[in-house]
Amino acid sequence: VISLVLVVALSASPTGPTTGGPASCEPCHAKETPGIVRAWRESAHGHAKIACAECHGGDAARSHPPGGGRAAVDAASCRRCHAKATEQHLASKHGLGLRAGTGCTRNGKEALTREGCTACHEPGSTAVRELVQCARFLTQSPAMQRQGCTACHQVEARCDTCHGAHGTDRAVARDAGTCGTCHMGPDHAQYEMWKTSRHGMVFAQKGSAGAPDCATCHMAGGTHDVSQGISMDLGGTPYPPERRERERAKMVEVCARCHTRAFARRALADGDAIQRESKALLDEGTAIVRDLDALGLLEPGPASRPPHPLSGAKLELGPQMLYENLSRPEAIYFRMKKFAYVTAFKGVFHQNPDYAHWYGNAPLKLGLSELRGESALLRRLRIAEQRLAVGAREDRPGDAQDAALRRDLQELREKRTRGELDAAGLDRAQREVLEKAGL
């Protein structure tokens, strides 16, 4: 009833035909953009006679920006009629969208406390540095920002990211392929995982009556809160126990439409376990890269490349890690963290054994092996450089008296490499050796 009243009210809006109603827009747009007009006519909006101005506004000048720019419609416009869906959307991870990273300028508090205004603005000016709108966009061209970044991250404020701009066909919006526009590829291949899973194969044969697609599990009951039932944050860190259990219970209820609850809980718990195991492997990689950085063995290193817009000339391995100007160990780590780690557990949660194992677990372990090897190689290279003593005098102080000391320390290092000593044990042993040498 409310919808009907709203539709009638909107149809009777005084901003109708003369200021953006079909009568004023159609004559030109039927010629200039016939596809748009046709899509609108065939849509629920067109059937209900919801005029162009209701979404685009009645200001003809603003709706026709100079230079042929788009008269985009943001979620606030949709919210006037679709309040519940918009609220749910904004409460979900989709609602983060452009604020998905703490480095984004819209999360100004973090940026301001760490780097100051010049992280994003020209010094002494409010002008935004074109290429530093967000840490993730550091050296992306404006075209790549639009096409490769904003096109997905705009989902926060743009319902047409899923629904399309003028059509309102729900079948298009809920099609898994629509989700796949953004949820695919090496960083999070949910679409491919689902499509080649048992769920996806049955769905392809029997449709939603036979198996779930994205919306079945993530928009259960028609909610626009796509984060319902997910038990971890964007970086794969599990929520605190209480919230995790709450969300897990929701997902189990979704699974329970076809499976026993016990089966669903076991399968999801396997996902949790694999997330933890994968995180432990990743943590070892983190420690290796941090050690190499502390020894000055990263080339280029944080101090010899353009500073990170938020962290400055420091190693950044967190959510704001960039993928350019990296040393080889960091590049290996980036692939482990952003691709393999995520794929390992998301593969389980999307019931795809091959993704979990061969695109997740195996590359994660291979990456760790590469990192260990790279670390050993760089350390040996450093020793060789020291032996060459390039540029310095040959009689380095301590060389002769430290020969035995070096041998002892090398032995300790080898013990650590073989796993006979843990980090704390190595520290203790190194202190003892130094103490004996009077250092």
Place this chain on the structure above:
Amino acid sequence: VVERDGAEGRVVAVDPATSVRRVLHSGTGLVAARWLHGGAGWVAVTGSRERRAYGATATTSIVAATGGAPSERYRWTVELGPADASADVTLGWATARPSPLDHRLLLPQYRKAPIGPGRLELLVLDVFDPRPEPAGEIVLGRASASAAWLGDGARALVAASDGALVAVEPGQRTPVPTGAARGLHPSVHPGGAAVFLGGWLLRPDGTPLVELVRGAFEATAEWSPTGERLAVIAGGRLLVFAAGALASPDPAASARRARSRDAVWRLGTLSTEGLLRPEVYRERRDRQRALAREES
């Protein structure tokens, strides 16, 4: 010395007795170089500046060789507003002398918000440790400043834009009353018996002793290792003064400092070879420093 040919530069070791030259390093933007630990290594400073629509971006770095190939140890980039676009932010780096106890450098980093005075963030950089330690902030009215470590390796003297001296140590800033003496580049006698500042010799407490060169506000000076002679560059002239009347360095104190420097150098080379974990290196280095001070 640094020899420059346009943007390209070379760090060159020249033997004063034979004039034999040895090129240690070459690169762009080299500004200054200095021996470390009596010639066991060296440190060089590079500086570059890129003009932008609003001011400039200045980048300064430390390159060092500590027993192996030279490598960049630290880099600092600062965005300068239009009013500071030409400010010399590299000066304090180019004149930085290693601490008498452990080779650490005290480096000033200029920060200027759009409103309010610019300030210098002081940073202590150990050439063996990629992690610098902050040493507080100071407002001197300058975009950079020369720092001279005092003999204890804990305090340093820096000069404000009007030539007044300030003693700095972590968490503390103390003005040093220097009478009529003013200068930009303090230089401390190796035995701590005197300070050179702007043509003046001062007692360690700042009391003026004698004016060696008149009107030498911007003069720089270097003491001989024994403190018996003082070389001053002022007004394009090099002047060498005999300073024998000053108390020569206490041999015991000199030995303690040398012992500490040597131990830290050995620890540092072990650390850069990957034989010591960074945490262990830092702990033992700080211990050596503390030992040298305790004995004092």
